Amino acid sequence: MNEPTVLQAHHIHKSFHDPVTIPVLKDISFSIKKGEFVSITGKSGCGKSTLLYILSTMDTDYEGDLFIQGENMRDRNEKQLAQVRNEKIGFVFQFHYLLNEFTVLENVMLPGLKLGHLPEAEVKRHAEDRLTTLGIDSLAEKKPKQLSGGEKQRVAIARALINNPSIIMCDEPTGNLDKKNGQIVFDTFKKLADENKQTLLVVTHDPEFAQNTHRIIEMEDGRIIKQ
């Protein structure tokens, strides 16, 4: 595998300080190459979500170094990190977090408009492409309220894809879905990874989901025990 490294964690430590210091992540080091479909698993409370939020640059209170496409994320200010998230990272959470005031299409377009690299018409075309790829183009003009859980999650995936991110990070993306919808979401991820060489990092406690990914990182008590 001579693919470039997309994300690298280098000796990451993190502790909570309230009210006494409790270490939650201890010496986490690993890297993800382009096109990999990686899952992080572990029991509840093992620190896997905490790790994901550090990797996503939203949590900046940690020790160690985080490299995204070879660039160190330390010493960047809040605005620069927001820029990084906008351009290089796509998010899918357990809850869909769509804005109810906007249509499905507008929700998908928002991060693209924020990035501002393309004119609005172009962003709109891209957004429609993403919806078509995910098979939900018929929902473009609907409001998120009118959608089912599985549909909402697929819209969230389309939104994550809009800026062609280097990596998509997911926190329990199937946690709120039933078996059938969960399978659809998983298949969507799998297809993105296999056909589009999309890098994916998924936090999940669903062993079946994890089994079908390229690589599993298993965590326990704030350490990586197997990868």
Added chain:
Amino acid sequence: MNARLITRIAKSLLLARWKQTLVAAIGVTFSITMFIALLSFMNGLNGLLDGLVLNRTAHVRLFNDIKPNQRQPVNESKEFRGSYNFIRSVKSSGGRQEIYNSGAIMQALKKDNRVLGCAPKITTQVFFNDGAVNISGVINGIDVQAESDLFHFRDYVVEGDALAIKTAPNSIILGKGLASKLLANIGDVVQVATPKQDRFSLKVVGFFQSGIGEFDKVQSYASLGTAQKILGKSSEYVTDIQVKLRDLNMAPPAAREYHQLFGVDVEDIQTANAQFETGSFIRTLISYAVGVTLLIVAGFGIYNILNMMIYEKMDSIAILKATGFAGIDVNRIFLLIALSIGFFGGILGLLFGFLLSSIIDRIPFTTAALPTIKTYPIDYNLAFYFIGSIFSLLTTYLAGWAPSRKASRVDPVIIIRGK
């Protein structure tokens, strides 16, 4: 691009809660409306009340006061020059009230750049004879044209024509109160006795009403020439020169200067009518205080609504931040919401304020004391509209500041993990 996107998001959030937005905007509209109407009305009243006295009062008055001579003989004598002299029972001297060389003084005044104009005047005590009764009064000999131009004399002549005292010989305009005491109508002849016991017959050509009852009971107006004739003086005789300046605040220094230059007694308007300035100032202060209080209350309304909106939109804020909106962008979105409430509410407020004040302006208001006033006075001063719009933006900005800051500091991790 970014600005347009932020505007778009702010607009969607605003319209999503349009009822709340409307309530907040109505709060601003109401307070700006009241602010404008209140200030316009208050200032209209101020102008009216000040005008009662200030419009008719000379900014600087030149006259010869009756008072003891400053130069007493004992002080002039060589023998006592070195000593300090106490003089008891000094009597006022002369009683010559004429201003010497009045023609030349008026010429000099008219050349002064600070002076808008000046009007000569003769004031003399007289008795009006009405059968067996003598009623004391004052005849003011005036230059009608100058007096009208500078001190709005014609506005206060309620019956007859002011200019008639100039054209008709031996004519007089009586104060309304004085006329009713004398039972005089226009066209009647009244008998006047001067302090020197000369008698004259004057024809009544008009009535005068100043709005100050005491004043109207004693005052009457005749032309300069008529007054000079009554007193048996030459056409040079003038007892007062009234000066109107371009800038009222220049009166005290100008008065001091004229005192030096012309060797006459002077009185400036600030000294004569100090209480009017104070009254106007206090009334204006109160109206501003009420207006600003209204706006602050509206500001609290906006603060509450924005706070609620932020709690409701926590999820949206979190995902906006997760997908690449920085804290400053979120801050701007909510500030924009606050400012647009202030802007649109304020504009409507200015409009309604104008409407309300023009309605007040049409309410009939007639009082015997104020002959020139038919409706409530309104001051349509653009400055109030300017201040109102600045205030509406300022209070909404301040009301939006804290909630926006709070929104910009929302930690997406806490919101997203909390689900």
